[in-house]
Amino acid sequence: DAGITQSPRHxxxxxxTPVTLRCHQTExxxxxxxxxxxxxxxxxxxxxxxxxxxxxxxxxxxGYSVSRSKTEDFLLTLESATSSQTSVYFCAISRDTFANTxxxxxxxxxxxxxx
Amino acid sequence: xxxxxxxxxxxxxLEGKNCTLQCNYTVSPFSNLRWYKQDTGRGPxxxxxxxxxxxxxxxxxxxxxxxxxxKQSSLHITASQLSDSASYICVVTLPAxxxxxxxxxxxxxxxx
Numbered sequence: 001d002a003g004i005t006q007s008p009r010h011x012x013x014x015x016x017t018p019v020t021l022r023c024h025q026t027e028x029x030x031x032x033x034x035x036x037x038x039x040x041x042x043x044x045x046x047x048x049x050x051x052x053x054x055x056x057x058x059x060x061x062x063g064y065s066v067s068r069s070k071t072e073d074f075l076l077t078l079e080s081a082t083s084s085q086t087s088v089y090f091c092a093i094s095r096d097t098f099a100n101t102x103x104x105x106x107x108x109x110x111x112x113x114x115x
Numbered sequence: 116x117x118x119x120x121x122x123x124x125x126x127x128x129l130e131g132k133n134c135t136l137q138c139n140y141t142v143s144p145f146s147n148l149r150w151y152k153q154d155t156g157r158g159p160x161x162x163x164x165x166x167x168x169x170x171x172x173x174x175x176x177x178x179x180x181x182x183x184x185x186k187q188s189s190l191h192i193t194a195s196q197l198s199d200s201a202s203y204i205c206v207v208t209l210p211a212x213x214x215x216x217x218x219x220x221x222x223x224x225x226x227x
Contacts, residue, residue, distance in 0.1 A: 004158075042119070042204070042217030043159075090158050103149070104215075106158025 003027050004107040006091050012113045019078040021110050023091030025071075031094040032074040033058075033104070034066060036087040043090065049074055050097075081114045088112075117142045119207050119218040127224045132195055136221045138188040138205030146208040150179050150190045153202040153220070162190070162203075195225045 003026030013019055023032060033048040035058075045058030047066040055066050063085060065077045078085055091107040120139045128134050140148070144167045151159035163172045163179040165188070171180045176193045192199055205218040 040219065042219045044217070045215070092158070103161050103164070104159075106160070108158055109156070 004091060004093060004105060006089075006107040006110045008110060009108065010111045012115065013081055014115050015082055016080050019081050019112065019114075021076040021089055021091075021112070023074045023076070023107060025074075025091075025093050027093060027095075027105070028071060029093040029095045029105075030071075031097065032068065033092040033094075034064070034074070034076045035090045035092060036060065037090060037109075038087050046076065046089075078112075081112075083114050086112060086114045117207075117209065117214075117216050119205055119216045121203075121205050121218040121221050123221060124219075125222040125224070127226060128195055130195060130197060130225050130227050134192050134195060134223065136190045136192075136203050136223070138190070138218055140186050140188070140205075140207050140216070142207045142209060142216060143183070143186055144210060146210055148179075148181060148188055148208070149206045150177070150188075151204040151206060153204060155201070159204055192223075195223075197225050197227060199223060200225045 005024045007022045031050055034046040035043045037043050044060045046060055046064050047058055049055045049068040067075045089110045092104040094104050118141045122137045147164050147166050149164045150162045152162050153159040162177050163174050165172050165181050178191045180189045202220040202222045204220045207216045
């Protein structure tokens with residue numbers, strides 16, 4: 001298994017509170033991603049990073065921010081959580097870009113419930 | 116609009132039986148097409164990858180096929196096992212690797 005650790009694995013929080021999810025990798029892969037998975041939807045890209053301090057938005061980035069200060073860590077922050085952000089969040093890493101058949105390796109997921 | 120549609124949404128089969136999952140896509144051409152397996156409570160894991168020019172790719176009891184004319188891919192599972200119970204996700208990479216398009220997945224339940 002790829003060395004990807006997500007924390008926390010489960011979190012219940014209240015509307016309006018800030019939340020930070022952490023992804024830590026030991027594979028030294030350049031690319032890191034945050035996805036959310038909801039019933040009735042495929043995995044949707046929130047943000048991704050192509051290097052330290054290099055990040056970009058995905059298709060559902062509103063309400064989320066990210067930071068990558070070290071190769072191994074990629075943080076996802078919900079500045080003010082809303083009920084619509086209740087979801088399972090997956091971190092993924094890849095050695096190459098999608099164009100180079102870069103396989104995604106996923107973490108175990110973080111289940112977030114916003115009450 | 117680039118889309119990946121999977122069918123059926125869910126499927127129940129008996130252990131030892133074969134099954135085929137379908138993936139229809141509108142993206143053409145594409146960089147590659149992958150099938151992922153996602154066990155309950157886990158992250159997806161890649162099973163197979165095919166480029167636009169490939170027709171078939173096997174990984175043990177899993178065989179993926181690709182028909183570029185009909186814009187369909189299939190994942191065939193032979194002699195199913197209880198451990199095959201999972202969600203199977205079809206993912207298409209857009210040309211130049213600009214994005215991935217995920218299907219919603221097919222949930223397979225294998226019963227004894």
